[in-house]
Amino acid sequence: MTGAEFKAALRELGWKQADICRKMELHRNTVSAWAASGPPTWAREYLQAMLAIKTLHELFVKAPPVERRQSMLEESESQEDNAL
Known part of the structure; x- marks a missing residue:
């Protein structure tokens, strides 16, 4: 990891x-070096x-944005309709 990659992280x-x-x-x-x-x-x-x-938290814990949440609900409803 370079200094630039360290700062990016x-x-x-x-x-x-x-x-x-x-x-x-x-x-x-130390950190400056x-x-x-x-x-x-x-x-x-x-x-x-x-x-x-952080990535795992964003994927599985953090609430998705409203648009994504709505899309997920629509997908779920569509799958339920197809199952019937």
Whole structure:
């Protein structure tokens, strides 16, 4: 993971460098260095896990937008009508 990819991962999570400093109890200079040259393997894996959890949350927990919800209801009703 490059520094640019590290910063993109933070953006995707809605985090700032200060947030990851606080969450991981790191000095801001450490995270600044990661933003320039990339994080170590363990930090990369942590961020990838957080991104995966975010994706799962969006897919299965977070309520879909109204338009998508309406589409899902219509699909469900159509399937019920076809089953009869």
